Structure formats: structure tokens, C-alpha cells
Amino acid sequence: MAFKSGVAESPECKFCGQEETQEHLLYNCEHYSAPLWDLLGKGISQAITSLTQNPIPRIYFLPVHITFNKIHPTIAVNITDKEVRQVLVQETKREIYYRNQNTPHRNPIRVHPARITAHLVSVMRKLGQLLKYQNLQKYRSSIAILEKIQSNLLHDNTDIG
Numbered sequence: 369m370a371f372k373s374g375v376a377e378s379p380e381c382k383f384c385g386q387e388e389t390q391e392h393l394l395y396n397c398e399h400y401s402a403p404l405w406d407l408l409g410k411g412i413s414q415a416i417t418s419l420t421q422n423p424i425p426r427i428y429f430l431p432v433h434i435t436f437n438k439i440h441p442t443i444a445v446n447i448t449d450k451e452v453r454q455v456l457v458q459e460t461k462r463e464i465y466y467r468n469q470n471t472p473h474r475n476p477i478r479v480h481p482a483r484i485t486a487h488l489v490s491v492m493r494k495l496g497q498l499l500k501y502q503n504l505q506k507y508r509s510s511i512a513i514l515e516k517i518q519s520n521l522l523h524d525n526t527d528i529g
């Protein structure tokens with residue numbers, strides 16, 4: 369580690385250069401976490417709408433859903449497996465921390481939208497595999513939603529809205 373002549377390094381977001389608070393890292397970064405949650409909300413809304421043939425309102429994650437794991441009301445109604453809706457947000461948060469840890473410090477970079485999509489797809493895929501392994505029958509409907517989110521994201525990654 370380079371010695372920086374006693375000056376404490378101010379925590380700067382690796383993705384945008386702004387001050388890196390917990391809130392910023394987790395959901396306020398316009399270059400990473402904010403579009404990621406937006407994309408997840410959109411992906412879940414689209415997946416549920418197309419699987420149930422029942423249009424549901426677009427899901428927007430608020431800080432309370434992310435920080436305190438409060439379940440979004442639309443998700444509570446439409447994803448019946450309690451464990452799954454908890455772990456969906458937890459694993460997404462874990463992904464954000466992981467990607468932040470593994471991004472080198474350099475001049476702030478704008479993460480390409482396709483990479484954010486890829487990160488989210490990888491969370492959904494890992495979660496789906498875990499559920500299949502644990503209990504394919506029990507989690508059947510949640511697995512279908514997770515797979516639908518993946519295919520929607522992959523077919524839609526130029527339109528991040």
C-alpha cells in the first residue's frame with residue numbers, strides 16, 4: 369500500500385467520485401447502485417406481469433426497502449416465498465458491496481449499463497440455482513420469476529429507462 373504522507377484518504381466513490389457514504393454506496397450512486405435498483409424493480413415488475421398476465425405497478429425500491437430490508441408491498445403480494453423476497457434484496461446488496469470491493473481505485477468511471485445488467489443477472493442466476501438445489505418444488509414459482517427477470521434483463525439491456 370502506498371504511503372500517502374499522513375493525509376487520510378477521503379472516501380470517494382470508485383464509480384462517480386462523490387463522497388462515499390453507506391447510502392451512496394448502497395443506493396444513491398448515479399453511476400452504479402441507483403440504476404441497478406431501478407433495473408431490478410423494472411425487471412421484477414415485468415416478470416410478474418408477464419407470468420401472471422396481470423399488470424402490476426412498476427416497482428421502485430426506496431431506501432427503507434434496501435437499508436432495512438422492509439419488503440416492498442408489491443413484492444410481498446406477488447412473491448409468496450418469504451425467504452425468497454428477503455434474500456432477493458440481501459443478495460443484491462451483497463453484489464453491490466462485492467463489486468465495489470473488487471473495483472480498483474482509479475479515475476471515476478461510468479459503469480456501462482450492460483455491465484450493471486450482467487451483475488444483476490448473475491445475482492438472479494445464483495439465487496435461482498440455490499433455490500433449485502434446496503427445493504425445486506417448493507420454490508417453483510419464485511424460480512420462474514427469477515428466470516423471467518434474467519431473460520427480460522438480457523433482452524432489454526439497452527433500455528435502462
Ligand SMILES: [Zn+2]
Nearest residue numbers: 381383384397
Ligand atoms: Zn458513486
